Amino acid sequence: MGQAVNMSKARPASLQDVQIKDDFWSYYIDLVRDVVVPYQWDALNDRIDSAEPSHAIANFKIAAGEAEGSFHGMVFQDSDVAKWLEAVGYLLHTRKDPALEQIADDVIDTIAKAQHADGYLNTYYTLQEPGKKWTNLAECHELYCAGHMIEAGVAYYKGTGKRKLLDVVCKMADDIAVVFGDGPGQIAGYDGHQEIELALVKLYEVTGDSKYLELSRYFIDKRGQKPSFFEAEAEARGWTSHWHKGRIHLDDAYFQAHLPVREQDAAIGHAVRVVYMLTGMADVARETGDQSLIDACRKLWDNIVSKQMYVTGGIGSMAQGEAFSFDYDLPNDTVYSETCAAIGLIFFAHRMLQIEPDSRYADVLERALYNTVIAGMSRDGKHFFYVNPLEVTPEVCDGRNKNYNHIKPVRQEWFGCACCPPNIARLLASLGEYTYAVKGSTIYSHLYIGGEANLQVEGANVQLTQKSSMPWSGNVIYELKLDAPSKLALALRLPDWSASAKITVNGKPFAFEDKIEGGYAIVERTWSSGDVVELVLEMPVMRVRSNPLVKYNAGKVALQHGPLVYCVEEADNGAGLSSLMLPADSELRVSFDKQLAGGLQVISANALRLEYKQWGTQLYRSDASAYLAPAEAKFIPYYAWANRGKGEMAVWVKERV
Structure with a gap:
């Protein structure tokens, strides 16, 4: 356990406080609302004949006793429904939609019926292997699925005020707290795919129950301790594997369990798991002030962005294991660069910005968002990339060379493992949360995306209207409205792609060159309603x-x-x-x-x-x-x-x- 330090965190804007009205990004948010979420609902219900079947909704109905049949899909199929519900929660946060809300309420009713009396919730183990829950955490994603459902419960509660799904996930998390720990009869372990860690912190934030924060910290602290938990778990079940017949092959580095998290100095293993783990670590560090976790986050951040990240903000250079390989190994044509991994990197960057507002985190967040994330979805919202290559030759991808089987020269309608499409939907539906943060008397503008924000800054209500010409030119205009004159600072990010910047306040030049902190130009003054700030970024x-x-x-x-x-x-x-x-x-x-x-x-x-x-x-x-x-x-x-x-x-x- 690291030593706690006093730390004032930057509070990100909430969705209810930000309305995006942007020439570039409004298209994508409307696309998620009008096309992507309805399309994915059809996919989850197997209504798209040309797409791979999901059966995800059917699994819940069968587990709830509302239908007959057997489980179909990946062992983590539940997570697709959870991410869809999370996206719906964000959409309902920004605009009411009674029809969509009713569909979601019906799904939540089914989920509640599928939950066990003790709080356990997982359709695979309920239907397929009812006597084997918690016996294969390395491979079977039980806590991963639980984490996504927790995120959905929090988002839906915030978006609608309805507690039913939140109560379901609290009951589920309470059961997990009983099952896991170092006490008699408990499982002293953690999941093979990180996700529960960051989700539990969200649950802590919305409920105020410190038990969830402590459970997240437990999973983080336990990972990588010796002897190997996954080896002990495999021994207990006879070394069987979920994915194939025969003896399981374990590589603790693939799960980031080769060393305690504070001792890891390079990103290694499955890329999505790495950045989800780091997001949870940053969350716990932010809430507890654990300096050793902060240092570990910085160390792994530096390794990723300086030695293992593509120019597009993609991460994960090899198909084998969907993983990081080694420093500076960044092939373009056999790259993996999973869409989910770029989204996870954005999550991590966003958490680091809350710990220390520094433009290097926002620069990477922006790079991944504008390039890999939106490249992962077609303009029609119905076709998706799982893998995001930087070089493609179609006849190679379509040929007999198995090294390129993962590369698709065109976007697909859906996937048997469909983690990426709903991940895109939930990120874009919540984009407003990534635009601003408030720390003390300073408003940080992380992303140059047009819209309106209502922010509380040390008791003052500030309405901030931004007009942005990004990504086509570097002109940004802010107008402030306040109830009374207030002294505060507006921190404007100076991106790594701009060699110079000019700032004017009410048409007069503002000298900021000696007022740059963490890559942000600090414009501090006593503001009055109607004040206008213009930022012009050189964009060669x-x-x-x-x-x-x-x-x-x-x-x-x-x-x-x-x-x-x-x-x-x-x-x-x-x-x-x-x-x-x-x-x-x-x-x-x-x-x-x-x-x-x-x-x-x-x-x-x-x-x-x-x-x-x-x-x-x-x-x-x-x-x-x-x-x-x-x-x-x-x-x-x-x-x-x-x-x-x-x-x-x-x-x-x-x-x-």
């Missing part, structure tokens, strides 16, 4: 290069404009993107294409294409004549790729110096 097109230790990108360059990373697609540049070369002195021209993906900025440049004369049919030649032919290269935002059919794509292109 940047040529981004990798650390030389990233061998896959040697001699290559990527383009970034503001928060957006760009890519080349076959639809614009023809096949054979690997032969495209961008001269180092080529002018990068920005223009707006109203027709493409709802309208977006594209980057054009004079380029070269490497070609060979008279190659013939030989595999290798020593007498081939190479030459560089003039070409026009067109780059589009990475998030918009694969909206024009199947074709090649690349983020990194060769650079001719």
Whole structure:
């Protein structure tokens, strides 16, 4: 246990206090409300003939005695319903929808009927293996599913004021507190897939019951202690595996259980589990002031973002184990970069911002959000990426090379393991929570997203209206309304993609250069209602290069404009993107294409294409004549790729110096 320290935390804006009205993001939030959530409801009820069956709702109905049948799906199928309900809770927080609320209430009634008298809730073990609950925590996600249901219960209570699901999850968490611990007859262990840790802190925050915070801390402190819990658990059940016949193979590093969490110095193993674990660690550190946990979070944050993160904000470089591999190992064509992992990184960044408002966390949050997360969903809201590659050649993905089976050149309608689509929905439905935070007398503006916020700042009610031109230009305007003049500070993030900034207050320049704290420009004064602040961020097109230790990108360059990373697609540049070369002195021209993906900025440049004369049919030649032919290269935002059919794509292109 680390030594507690006094720590004033930054309080994020609540959903009821933020209304997003933004030219870019309102489309996605409306899409979640109008298309994604209804589509996913149909998917959960197996109403989409061309998509893989879910059976998730049916599982709950069978467990509740409302239908007959048997369990179908992954052992963690319950979590898809929980994440859907969580997204619904967020949507109802910002806008009433009686029809959607009634659907959710009916589902909650079914869930309550499926719960055991002691509080246990899991349809797989209820229906499939009723005598084996809590016997395979390494593989079977019981606490993971419980965590997602807890998050749903908290979100739905906040969104509607209705306690039924909250009471269900409190009863479930109370049972977990009885089952787990170091006392006689208790299980001194933890789940193979972290999630319960962060969920329990949310439950603590909404109920005020410290038992839930202590239980979260227990799971965090217990992980990685020796002897190995997972080995002892496997021994007790005869080393059987849920996933295959024969003896289970255990690798504690895959579960981040190879060392106590405070001793881990590199992200290793399943990427989603890592960032969910770190989110829970940051939550507990924030609430308890545990400095050793804060230090552990910082250490693993630094390893991820400086050595194991893609330029798109994606994490998890290998398909085997959906995992981190090792420092600077960032292949583009066999990458995993699961959508859920980027969302988990956003969760972690958001928690670190509450501990210490520092722009480095918000920069990464923004990078993952604008690139990997929204790339994971098509513009129609009905097709999704599980894996987010940075280089694609369709015939390779569709061929016999098993190393590329996980890479899809087009988005899929649904998945047998459908964790990513509802994860996108719940994040975008709750986006308002990520925009602002208040610490003392300072309002932190983390994301430049237009809308209105009503914030309490040391007793003063501040209505903040933001107008943003992001991501296409760096102009942001704030208007403040207050009941009476108040002295407070507005902290404006200076993003890592902007070389310079200008700030005016009521049209007059504001000198902030000596008032920068943690990457935020601090605009402090006595404010009156009607005051206007304008922030102008320089937003050049940047040529981004990798650390030389990233061998896959040697001699290559990527383009970034503001928060957006760009890519080349076959639809614009023809096949054979690997032969495209961008001269180092080529002018990068920005223009707006109203027709493409709802309208977006594209980057054009004079380029070269490497070609060979008279190659013939030989595999290798020593007498081939190479030459560089003039070409026009067109780059589009990475998030918009694969909206024009199947074709090649690349983020990194060769650079001719």
